[in-house]
Amino acid sequence: MERQQGSLSERKAALLRALVRHYIRTGEPVGSEALAAASGLHVSSATIRNDLAALEELGYLTQPHTSAGRAPTDLAYRLYVDMLPSRTKLRDAERRAIVTFFDEALADVDEILRGTTQLLSRLTRYASLAFAPSVGESSIVRSELIGLGSATLLLVVFGTGRVEKRVIEAPPGASEDVLERVSRTMMQAFRGKTLGEARVEAEERTKVASGDERVLLERAGEALRSMEDAPDSEHVVMGGVSNIASEEGFNRRDTLRQVYEALERESAMLGLLREAAAISPVSVSIGHENPIPGMWEASVVAAPYAAGGGTVGTIGVVGPMRMDYAAAISAVRAVADRLSAAVEALRT
Amino acid sequence: MERQQGSLSERKAALLRALVRHYIRTGEPVGSEALAAASGLHVSSATIRNDLAALEELGYLTQPHTSAGRAPTDLAYRLYVDMLPSRTKLRDAERRAIVTFFDEALADVDEILRGTTQLLSRLTRYASLAFAPSVGESSIVRSELIGLGSATLLLVVFGTGRVEKRVIEAPPGASEDVLERVSRTMMQAFRGKTLGEARVEAEERTKVASGDERVLLERAGEALRSMEDAPDSEHVVMGGVSNIASEEGFNRRDTLRQVYEALERESAMLGLLREAAAISPVSVSIGHENPIPGMWEASVVAAPYAAGGGTVGTIGVVGPMRMDYAAAISAVRAVADRLSAAVEALRT
DNA sequence: CCTAGCAGTCGGAGCGGCGGAGTGCTAAAA
DNA sequence: TTTTAGCACTCCGCCGCTCCGACTGCTAGG
Structure with missing residues (x-):
């Protein structure tokens, strides 16, 4: 016994x-x-x-x-x-690298994320990815309807640090006047709202409008919905993917291929990271715990980053099962913390 | 003899x-x-x-x-x-795939390019890349100065199908009035110009302005220059990179790593593709002909695509030296042709 | 419950021989 | 002069072999 x-x-x-x-x-x-x-x-x-x-x-x-x-x-x-002990200290050099990176305040979220993945993969020697925050939750700073050519308009929506745009076909023969009017209306009506709220607003206004104006508003509503459903900005940024090829933990050629294939499926990665985001503060998926078969020989260490009280995205690293978990975890944790602060600062 | x-x-x-x-x-x-x-x-x-x-x-x-x-x-x-015979016919299935893809007209250049790389890598079974057109040559459709928060402004410039944005610090204590004025000025003055022309314009106006207005114009000029020098949109999009891992032409593990490393260096790839763009209509770089050491075991087939009379970007595939050149060349050529047409259509 | 000792197992390295694919050379034919 | 048949030679890769060493599992005794 x-x-x-x-x-x-x-x-x-x-x-x-x-x-x-x-x-x-x-x-x-x-x-x-x-x-x-x-x-x-x-x-x-x-x-x-x-x-x-x-x-x-x-x-x-x-x-x-x-x-x-x-x-x-x-x-x-x-x-x-x-x-594993719940917190292992980062080595000084690494801490310094992180601080240095986030010291030079970048203003564009995409730029920050790209840099973050590079930082993370340099720190850990694994491939790293970041899932960009969606514009969905943040409020609209400005929206514009821009004439591109004869019959095409571009609906542009500025969130905090992010821009979404969709092309809209103007009704044939619509007058400049109508376009102008709708544009002004939306500009005022959408400000400060979230995407969802803006869409509702557009739908409301569609009901009471008529003619070309109605068509335009309807299409704008569709565009907003598409921004909610599949935002351009909701993509995965990767860095240091060549580390996977160097990694001797992936000894079989076939494994290598599968991991790369998995990394290419944005949607799969999104799911993987999003799942991880629910688990605070750092989640680790090992081998078969990963939902994607191609990643069954790999491990993922991920952490959400937050701003304004809510999670906006996730970062993580992908390495072999025999990765240095302690180092990876503390690196991911530290970077996620700093990243949260940096994104928070963007929201001014 | x-x-x-x-x-x-x-x-x-x-x-x-x-x-x-x-x-x-x-x-x-x-x-x-x-x-x-x-x-x-x-x-x-x-x-x-x-x-x-x-x-x-x-x-x-x-x-x-x-x-x-x-x-x-x-x-x-x-x-x-x-x-090689200068033109080999594409197989029917492939031609059909290309036509089908470009039939569904996408409105966003980035989206088109992403799809194009996927198409190309599916056709050839190699990794493919596309170099996005720079906003530099095309003319400005609209430009905006948007207040983001207390003291930050976002300068947004719309080209044909592309958007560039830069953050500008407003002079402390600048009045709404000044911001409004500068914004209106630029909006009118930049329309229809190229980035370079717009920058010159900004510089001219800087000379005759004073106070906060002068500072703002100066910073706008800097932002425009930065757009010229390092546009956000000037990046490389890749597709099918996992094909490299499957490719048995890259038999040594080390080669694989080097190719992946090379692919990660955007700037290197840019140089490589840009060089290729000069050579019409399809260029092939074989092994040591490539400027990057990491690519000495690989070959690149590239072709420029054009719109409005000028080359705007390049697409290509990366494969092992023993690639199927005939197939790759005709696929790249055909896709580049169609892509040119699609981008042309965007400029409406 | 732990330990020393021992027999047993199995992969990997090292070795020699063999077969085959492919070469270079020579001498004769076209 | 070019082409061809024939032939001796080379060298890799494979196969089977043995041997070594790194482990294990088990047993018997502390």
Whole structure:
């Protein structure tokens, strides 16, 4: 009968931790002898062997073949991450890099995010991604209807730090006058509203208008809806993706391909990150925990960033399962914090 | 003494062509026997061996080891491409895919380009990139100065299908009145001009203005210059980059990494594509012909696209040296043509 | 419950031999 | 002079082999 903690005896947990740490460093299956030396536990390798066998039985370890050491499974990584001290200190150089980056205040969200991914991938040596905040929640600063050519108009909506635009066909033969009027109306009516509110407003006004004006307002409403549903700005910014190719944790060529394919599916990544955003403050998805099959050999460390009291987006890194979780987590956390502040500052 | 054509006897050229074709298919060094069968030439393998030795001497071929067949060098690919019939017909399915894609007229240049890269990489199975047209040459449709918060303004310039924006700090304590005035001035003065002309205009007006107005105009001028020098819109969009990871032409892991690293350096890619844009209508850079060391194992097929009489951007594909040049060239050409038309249509 | 010892297993490195693909050369034919 | 057939030679890659070492699991004793 074992003393239990969580569901594992203390020693087994310590062993597992040591093993994962060792495996992350070397990438080679770990043997009982090596563990005896590295774990700091004062027990013989034979004892350790017994424990290892038990841990394997429980699904935490695998043996590539009978006479090899053990390698961690997804489950082991999960336990390892959960056992990680909740905060590890960032190294000075890294902290400094982050501060320096955010010191030079950039004014454009896209620019900030691009820089952020580069920063993050430089810090961690993994690929990094950022999910841009949607214009949806923030309020409209200004909106414009601009004549582009004979019969095309461009509806432009400025949010905080973001711009959405949609092309609208003008009704054939619509007078300058009408265009002007509608443009002015919208400009005044939309200011300070969110996208959703603006759309409702447009719909309201559609009902009471007629003729060309009605058509225009209707189309503007559609455009607003499209901005809500699929904003241009709602995309994923990536940095350091070549790190994936260098990463020896992805040893099989096929794995590499799958990860790159997954990264290319914006929508998939969006889902992955959005899911992570719900979990505060830093979420880690390991191997098969990822919803996308192509990422089953990879891990994702993600954190939401917030401004004005609400989450607006997510950043994260993608690396091999044997990534340096402690470093990745603290880097992502620190960058997310700073990023929140930077985005907050933009909202002035 | 040989009958020369170009600088190679006719048979040698034919041999080289057959060899490259074969190597592209198989990826294995080609032997004299196989060539005798494949080339269609009615000569014995012994004769071919002699020619091969000569071609090797001339630097067109290499032998991995004494008892292996021959593989083409960069030089051979170059000759092969130059000997390619100037136009090969696109397969029906491909032509149809292109037409279908451009049929659904998209209104936003960025959207079109993103779609174009996806189309191109689906057609060719290589990674593809597109270099967005700069707003620089096209004329300004509208420009706006928008108050974002307490002391920040956003200068927004609409070109044809593109938007550039820059943040400007307002002079502390500047009156609404001044802002309004400057905004109106610029709106009228810039319309129809190119970015460069608008900047000159701003500089002119700076000279005769004073006080806050002068400061504002000066900063607007700087913003315009920054748009000229480093437009937001001047970026590279990529598609199908995971094709690089699947591509067995990149057999060494290290090569893969280098190509991905190169692709991440936007500026490098820009240079590469811009160079290609000068050469009409389709340019091919093979191996060491590429200016970036990381791309020395790769080939780039690129073509400019034009609208309104001038080149506005470039599209291209990146693949292994043993790529299917004929297919890539015709796909790139066809897509570039259609893209030109689509962008042209945008300028209405 | 832990440990020492030991037999057993299995992959990987190293080695030699073999077969095959392909070459270069030579000498004869066109 | 060019082409061809024939032939000896080279060298890679594969196969099977053995051996080594790194582990394990088990057993028996503390």
